[in-house]
Amino acid sequence: MSRRPYVRPMPANWFMSKPAYRFYMVREASCVFNLVYGLNLFAGLWQLTNGAEAWAGWLALQAHPLMIVFALATLAMTLLHTVTFVEMAPRVMPQQIRKMIPDNTVKAAMFGGIAVVTAAIIGFTAMGAM
Amino acid sequence: MTEQTIKLEILRYNPEADNEPSFGTFEIPYNEAWSLLDALEYIKDELDSSLTYRWSCRMAVCGSCGMVVNGRPQLGCETFLRDHYPNTIKVEPLANFPIEKDLIVDATGFIEKLESVKPYIIDAVDAMKANPAKKVKETPKNEIGTYNQKPAELGLFKQFSMCINCMLCYSACPQMGLNPMFTGPAALALGHRYNLDSRDHGSDERTEVIQDKNGVWSCTFVGYCSEVCPKNVDPAAAINQNKAQGAQDWALSFLMPRKGEK
Ligand code: SF4
Ligand code: FES
Numbered sequence: 477m478s479r480r481p482y483v484r485p486m487p488a489n490w491f492m493s494k495p496a497y498r499f500y501m502v503r504e505a506s507c508v509f510n511l512v513y514g515l516n517l518f519a520g521l522w523q524l525t526n527g528a529e530a531w532a533g534w535l536a537l538q539a540h541p542l543m544i545v546f547a548l549a550t551l552a553m554t555l556l557h558t559v560t561f562v563e564m565a566p567r568v569m570p571q572q573i574r575k576m577i578p579d580n581t582v583k584a585a586m587f588g589g590i591a592v593v594t595a596a597i598i599g600f601t602a603m604g605a606m
Numbered sequence: 607m608t609e610q611t612i613k614l615e616i617l618r619y620n621p622e623a624d625n626e627p628s629f630g631t632f633e634i635p636y637n638e639a640w641s642l643l644d645a646l647e648y649i650k651d652e653l654d655s656s657l658t659y660r661w662s663c664r665m666a667v668c669g670s671c672g673m674v675v676n677g678r679p680q681l682g683c684e685t686f687l688r689d690h691y692p693n694t695i696k697v698e699p700l701a702n703f704p705i706e707k708d709l710i711v712d713a714t715g716f717i718e719k720l721e722s723v724k725p726y727i728i729d730a731v732d733a734m735k736a737n738p739a740k741k742v743k744e745t746p747k748n749e750i751g752t753y754n755q756k757p758a759e760l761g762l763f764k765q766f767s768m769c770i771n772c773m774l775c776y777s778a779c780p781q782m783g784l785n786p787m788f789t790g791p792a793a794l795a796l797g798h799r800y801n802l803d804s805r806d807h808g809s810d811e812r813t814e815v816i817q818d819k820n821g822v823w824s825c826t827f828v829g830y831c832s833e834v835c836p837k838n839v840d841p842a843a844a845i846n847q848n849k850a851q852g853a854q855d856w857a858l859s860f861l862m863p864r865k866g867e868k
Contacts, residue, residue: 480621481704481712486783494677496830567843568850571762571802
């Protein structure tokens with residue numbers, strides 16, 4: 477009886493093979509949306525330094541339906557990113573601390589912190605718009 | 607009376623006759639009480655005695671019967687026909703391992719990885735033997751010469767010690783498939799288990815393997831290993847706690863070259 481172990485190749489599209497893998501890829505892809513969104517914001521800042529006309533042009537571009545769709549998609553992806561991040565965060569804490577503070581407390585604190593910061597940003601923006 | 611039946615598609619590979627694995631289909635009587643392992647036993651006894659698979663305890667403690675059931679790594683003895691009936695059940699050997707024969711995979715690499723994290727208590731004496739420059743404070747022994755451990759100290763690592771070496775997590779991990787050198791979930795969780803043990807002083811000696819690029823840094827926290835683990839070991843947590851620790855040590859090594867050096 478001779479041994480002849482068979483090694484199965486890893487398919488190039490392995491990430492499509494299971495729901496868990498597909499979800500992982502979406503989770504990881506969420507940062508791409510944030511990157512592009514960030515670059516767009518920097519482009520806006522840049523245009524702001526280029527005078528009123530350039531700024532108005534950038535603002536007009538933001539009102540384009542495709543840009544609005546992109547902004548909404550970024551919002552959705554950012555929420556997914558946030559939720560998955562907070563869900564995973566307690567598990568990464570040092571085991572000693574993890575045994576002292578329940579995971580749910582950590583998650584609640586993180587979501588609370590994010591809510592406060594988000595509310596503050598929205599508040600400041602609203603005040604600036606007034 | 608027509609008997610209820612259920613179909614099983616099993617990936618077969620006979621190293622003496624086949625060049626590659628292919629699926630074989632079996633139709634067997636459906637029994638609500640049967641586990642997948644019972645079904646395989648029926649096939650081996652009644653239909654094809656050459657069917658090859660591993661099993662021992664039939665109660666999810668020995669870790670022998672790991673297989674991929676409809677794409678999900680599972681214990682054969684913990685998978686029930688009733689959860690799939692009337693659908694066909696597709697059974698494959700664990701992914702990311704070479705197939706030896708049918709559902710049996712070659713676990714040599716896995717065993718070597720387990721050994722590589724030094725999964726035993728390294729006491730102060732041994733720790734100082736390994737690194738004479740280091741001062742290690744010995745854990746006090748009790749009057750009969752063994753260590754006392756408080757429930758809280760046990761609780762720190764207990765979860766990571768529940769592993770039954772079933773290798774489901776290795777089958778679940780895509781990074782394992784992409785980088786076969788990856789030490790992998792169970793082995794890294796086992797190293798973490800000893801590092802967290804109050805009796806152990808060997809964490810320095812495990813660092814090289816744990817913090818290697820084939821150690822925890824091969825992991826991207828897909829997290830599927832922890833989902834399939836039948837013992838709730840949560841190896842993904844063990845690995846990523848080590849990443850956080852490693853990053854902290856790395857940063858400290860700049861601030862305090864001597865202290866951070868580990
Ligand atoms: S960590 Fe869980 S899935 Fe991995 S070998 Fe141990 S018991 Fe099995
Ligand atoms: S036969 Fe022992 S775990 Fe399944």
